[in-house]
Amino acid sequence: MSFFTNDGLFGYNWRYLFTHPSEFPKNWWYHLKWFCQRRIKGYDNRELWSLDYSVARFMLPRLKEFRKRTCGYPAAFSKDYGNGQGEGGWDNVIGEIIWALEYGLDKYEWSKENDQRFEKAMQLFGQYFWALWW
Numbered sequence: 001m002s003f004f005t006n007d008g009l010f011g012y013n014w015r016y017l018f019t020h021p022s023e024f025p026k027n028w029w030y031h032l033k034w035f036c037q038r039r040i041k042g043y044d045n046r047e048l049w050s051l052d053y054s055v056a057r058f059m060l061p062r063l064k065e066f067r068k069r070t071c072g073y074p075a076a077f078s079k080d081y082g083n084g085q086g087e088g089g090w091d092n093v094i095g096e097i098i099w100a101l102e103y104g105l106d107k108y109e110w111s112k113e114n115d116q117r118f119e120k121a122m123q124l125f126g127q128y129f130w131a132l133w134w
C-alpha cells in the first residue's frame with residue numbers, strides 16, 4: 001500500500017484533509033493498525049466486514065488468469081467418466097463462474113434472469129471448487 005497516492009494520503013482526498021485537518025490524527029491509529037495486520041496476517045479486519053465481496057475481488061483476477069492458462073479439465077468432463085464435454089465444457093463452467101463473480105461485484109444490471117444465472121453459476125462454483133488447479 002502506498003501512503004501517498006493521487007487520491008491523497010492513506011486514501012483521504014487532499015482537499016478533504018486540508019479542510020478537515022482534525023480527521024487524519026483521529027484515524028491514523030486505525031491505518032497503522034490495519035497496516036500491521038496486513039503485514040502479520042496478510043489481511044486486515046476491514047476485509048472481514050464483507051468477506052463475500054473480499055473473496056470475490058480476490059478470486060476474479062485469478063480465475064481470469066486460470067482460464068487463460070488451464071491445460072486440462074476435471075474427470076467430470078471426460079468421455080470415459082463424465083459428460084464428454086471436454087475442455088470446452090470446462091471453459092464454459094469457468095466463464096460462468098467469472099460472470100457470477102463480476103455480477104456479484106455489481107458489474108452487470110440486476111434482473112430476475114441474471115439472478116437465476118447467478119444462482120446456477122454459484123452452484124457450479126461450489127461443485128467444481130476443488131477442481132480449480134492445474
